[in-house]
Amino acid sequence: MEPMEVDAAATSPRGTKRKADGEPIIAPRRIQQLSEDVVNKIAAGEIIVAPVHALKELIENAVDAGSTALEIVLKEGGLKLLQISDNGCGIDKEDMAILCERFTTSKLKAFEDLQSIGTYGFRGEALASISHIAHLSVATRTKESSCAWKAQYSDGKLVAPKPGQSAEPKAIAGRQGTQITVEDLFYNVPTRRRAFRSASEEYAKILDLVGKYAVHCDGVGFSCKKHGDPTMGLSVPANAGTIDRIRVVHGSAVANELVELACESERWGFKAKSWISNANYSVKRTSLLLFINHRAVDSTPIKKAVEQTYAAFLPKGGHPFVYLSLDIDPKRIDVNVHPTKREVRFLNEEEIIDMICDEIRSSLGKVDTSRTFMTQTLLPGSKIPVIRPSLSAEGDDSSPDAGNRSAAGTPRASASKTSAQKPYENNLVRVDSRSRKITSMLPPSMPKDPTLPGLNAQESASDDIEYEYTDQEPTLCRLSSVKELRAEVRDAMHNELSDVFASHIFVGIVDEQRRIAAIQGGVKLYLVDYGMVANEYFYQVGLTDFGNFGHIRLDPVLNLQEVLEIAAAHEQSVSADGSELDWREVLSLVKQQLIDRREMLAEYFSLEISAEGELLSLPLLTKGYVPNMAKLPRFLLRLGPHVDWTGEKVCFHTFLRELASFYTPESLPPASPLKPPNAEDVMEVQEEEEDPDIVARRRQLNRAIENLLFPAFKARLVATKGLLKGVVEVANLKGLYRVFERC
Incomplete structure (x- = not known):
C-alpha cells in the first residue's frame, strides 16, 4: 500500500494564523511601533468618515472664529471639492506652520480645561486629519494684517504648491476671514473612496448638516451650492429669526x-x-x-x-x-x-x-382644549347630493373617477388606494380652482339679462384685443439702479405671505368699491385689498420687465396738451384748498419735461411721444389687461411733479410707482340690484338704472381680476411686508375643528 499523502498545512501547530493566500505565518510575531504616517491615517479615518464629517469640523471652526457669514461650495458631493469661506477673525501667519499638525489648538491647554469647554472644537485634529487624506489649502487674513496668506498642506506639514517653490505661506489679496479648500478627499484611501455610492447622496447629507447649523446659529448666515451651479441649494440670511430659518430649511x-x-x-x-x-x-x-x-x-x-x-x-x-x-x-x-x-x-x-x-x-x-363636531345644513335652493357607486358602467365618462381609469376601463391602483383612506375634516380643502364654488350653490341674486347693453360686447373685451408680434430681441438690463430696486423688493419679501399667494385659490370679489376679494390659502380664508396687491404687482412687473415692455398703440394719436388740460380741469374741480395755480405754466412745464425726455421714456418704458407733442403709445405690462383710459390724463399730469427726474434710481422708482398706480384696477360704485318683474307691487320707490358703460366695465374688470390678475399674482408676485396691511385672515378651518383626542 502506498503511503497516504498528508497536507503539510494540516500538520502545522494548532492556532497558527494564516495569510489571505493560505500560507502560514511563522509565529511568534514581534510587536513593533507603527510609523507616524500609518498612525495619522488611522486617526484620520476615525474622524473623517465622509465629506459631511469634514464639513462639520470646518463649520464648527468657522463659527468658533466669530463668523457671521459662511459660504460653502461643493463638487461631486464634496469628494472632488469642498470649500468653505468665512469672515471670522482669521489665523495669524506665525501659526500657519503648525496649523495642520495633530493636537494643535487654541482652545485647550490642560486636561482639566475639558470640564469647562465652551467651544465646538478642542482637540485640534480636524485639519490634521483632512491633510492626511486630501489636498488642503488655506487662505486667511486677520484684522491687523495688511494682506492675506495662503499655504498648502500635506500630511500635516507645509508643502510647496509647485516643485521648486517655497513651502512658506504666500502673500495674496483677500478679505478678512479664512477660506479652506479640500480637494480629492480620500485620494490615497481608494477603498473608502469607492465605498461612496453617489455624489447626490453625499450632497443631500451635507445639505441636512448645513440646515441644522443654519437653524441653530443665530446671527450667522449660511449659503451652500454646487460648484458651477448659479442657484443656491440652501441660503439663510444672518438676520433671520429661528422661525424664518426653520421655514427656509424645512x-x-x-x-x-x-x-x-x-x-x-x-x-x-x-x-x-x-x-x-x-x-x-x-x-x-x-x-x-x-x-x-x-x-x-x-x-x-x-x-x-x-x-x-x-x-x-x-x-x-x-x-x-x-x-x-x-x-x-x-x-x-x-x-x-x-x-x-x-x-x-x-x-x-x-x-x-x-x-x-x-x-x-x-x-x-x-x-387642543375642546372637541367639536361637524354638521351640515343644506343651503336654500341646493340639490340633495346623490351618492354614486365608485365604479360606473364601462364607457361612462361622466363619473367623478373617469379620469382615473386606464385605457381598459379599470380603475387605477392609486385611485382605489386613495379612496380607501379616511380623510381628516380639518384638512379638507378645495385644491382645484375649476371645482364648484360656494357662490354656485346660492340662488342667483342678479340673473343675466341679455337685453342689457354692453353685456355681449364687453363680456370678452380682452379677447378682442389684436396683438402684433415683433422679432425684437429682449434687452438685458445691466443698470445697477434697477438691480438695487429689485434687491430691495427681495429684501422686503414676507415668506409666509408669498406662500399664501403662490398657492391660493380665488374665491370671489367681495366689495368692488373697496376693492376687496376673498382668497383661500390652505385651510385659511383671507380678505385681500386687491388694489394694493395689484399696485405692488405692477411695480414688480415694471422692474422685472424693465426695457422690454409691449406697446399699446393709440389710434388715433392723442394730443398731449389736450390730455393734460383735461387732467388740469379735473384737478381744479376737486381742489378744496382754494390755491390759485397758474395751470397754463404747470401744463407747459409738464409737457416740456415729457417731450425733452421722450427718448428715455420710449427706450425704457415704451411711452412714445413725438417731438410735436403727440402721444403715440403707452406701455403694455400684462397681456390681455388694459388699464382704465379714464385715468390716463391724471397719470400723465402726475409724471411732472411726482416723478423725481434728478437721479437715475429715484427716477425709475417714482416713475414705475406712477405707472403701477395707473394700471391698478379702479374702484367701482356699488352695483344697483336689478328690478324684479313685480317690483311695482313691492316697492314704490323706483331705482335708477345703472349706467351701461359702468355695467360693461364692471363685467370686464371682474373677469380680468379673476382670470388675469390673481393667476398672475399666483405665478410671479413677491409678497412684501407692506402687503400685510392689505391681507386679513377671517377664518381658519383648523381653528374651527380643534381636536384634543386622537386615535
Whole structure:
C-alpha cells in the first residue's frame, strides 16, 4: 500500500494564523511601533468618515472664529471639492506652520480645561486629519494684517504648491476671514473612496448638516451650492429669526405649526429652549434637531422619549418635528466620548429628559382644549347630493373617477388606494380652482339679462384685443439702479405671505368699491385689498420687465396738451384748498419735461411721444389687461411733479410707482340690484338704472381680476411686508375643528 499523502498545512501547530493566500505565518510575531504616517491615517479615518464629517469640523471652526457669514461650495458631493469661506477673525501667519499638525489648538491647554469647554472644537485634529487624506489649502487674513496668506498642506506639514517653490505661506489679496479648500478627499484611501455610492447622496447629507447649523446659529448666515451651479441649494440670511430659518430649511408647512417652549432646573444644571410642532403637523419620520451646548449631536434616549410623548397626540404612524437646544453645566458633561463628537454624555440624563417631555406634553395640551363636531345644513335652493357607486358602467365618462381609469376601463391602483383612506375634516380643502364654488350653490341674486347693453360686447373685451408680434430681441438690463430696486423688493419679501399667494385659490370679489376679494390659502380664508396687491404687482412687473415692455398703440394719436388740460380741469374741480395755480405754466412745464425726455421714456418704458407733442403709445405690462383710459390724463399730469427726474434710481422708482398706480384696477360704485318683474307691487320707490358703460366695465374688470390678475399674482408676485396691511385672515378651518383626542 502506498503511503497516504498528508497536507503539510494540516500538520502545522494548532492556532497558527494564516495569510489571505493560505500560507502560514511563522509565529511568534514581534510587536513593533507603527510609523507616524500609518498612525495619522488611522486617526484620520476615525474622524473623517465622509465629506459631511469634514464639513462639520470646518463649520464648527468657522463659527468658533466669530463668523457671521459662511459660504460653502461643493463638487461631486464634496469628494472632488469642498470649500468653505468665512469672515471670522482669521489665523495669524506665525501659526500657519503648525496649523495642520495633530493636537494643535487654541482652545485647550490642560486636561482639566475639558470640564469647562465652551467651544465646538478642542482637540485640534480636524485639519490634521483632512491633510492626511486630501489636498488642503488655506487662505486667511486677520484684522491687523495688511494682506492675506495662503499655504498648502500635506500630511500635516507645509508643502510647496509647485516643485521648486517655497513651502512658506504666500502673500495674496483677500478679505478678512479664512477660506479652506479640500480637494480629492480620500485620494490615497481608494477603498473608502469607492465605498461612496453617489455624489447626490453625499450632497443631500451635507445639505441636512448645513440646515441644522443654519437653524441653530443665530446671527450667522449660511449659503451652500454646487460648484458651477448659479442657484443656491440652501441660503439663510444672518438676520433671520429661528422661525424664518426653520421655514427656509424645512418649509412653511412645519414653520406655521410650531410651538415655543422653555424649561430649566438649577438642581440638574440645564436650560432648554425648543420649537416643536403641534398636533396639527405630522410626518412619517421624526425630525429631531438636537444641540447640546451648541453642538449638533444624536441621542437615542431623547429621541425615543419625545416620540413616546407625541404618540398620545398624533395619529398612528405620525411623527413630529422638534428643534431642541440644551445648555448643560460643562462640569456635568463629557464631550470627548466620540471621535466625530456625534455623541456626548451628561449627568442626570433621565431626569432632564423627563422634565423636557413633561413640558412638551403640557404645551401640546394647551393647543387642543375642546372637541367639536361637524354638521351640515343644506343651503336654500341646493340639490340633495346623490351618492354614486365608485365604479360606473364601462364607457361612462361622466363619473367623478373617469379620469382615473386606464385605457381598459379599470380603475387605477392609486385611485382605489386613495379612496380607501379616511380623510381628516380639518384638512379638507378645495385644491382645484375649476371645482364648484360656494357662490354656485346660492340662488342667483342678479340673473343675466341679455337685453342689457354692453353685456355681449364687453363680456370678452380682452379677447378682442389684436396683438402684433415683433422679432425684437429682449434687452438685458445691466443698470445697477434697477438691480438695487429689485434687491430691495427681495429684501422686503414676507415668506409666509408669498406662500399664501403662490398657492391660493380665488374665491370671489367681495366689495368692488373697496376693492376687496376673498382668497383661500390652505385651510385659511383671507380678505385681500386687491388694489394694493395689484399696485405692488405692477411695480414688480415694471422692474422685472424693465426695457422690454409691449406697446399699446393709440389710434388715433392723442394730443398731449389736450390730455393734460383735461387732467388740469379735473384737478381744479376737486381742489378744496382754494390755491390759485397758474395751470397754463404747470401744463407747459409738464409737457416740456415729457417731450425733452421722450427718448428715455420710449427706450425704457415704451411711452412714445413725438417731438410735436403727440402721444403715440403707452406701455403694455400684462397681456390681455388694459388699464382704465379714464385715468390716463391724471397719470400723465402726475409724471411732472411726482416723478423725481434728478437721479437715475429715484427716477425709475417714482416713475414705475406712477405707472403701477395707473394700471391698478379702479374702484367701482356699488352695483344697483336689478328690478324684479313685480317690483311695482313691492316697492314704490323706483331705482335708477345703472349706467351701461359702468355695467360693461364692471363685467370686464371682474373677469380680468379673476382670470388675469390673481393667476398672475399666483405665478410671479413677491409678497412684501407692506402687503400685510392689505391681507386679513377671517377664518381658519383648523381653528374651527380643534381636536384634543386622537386615535
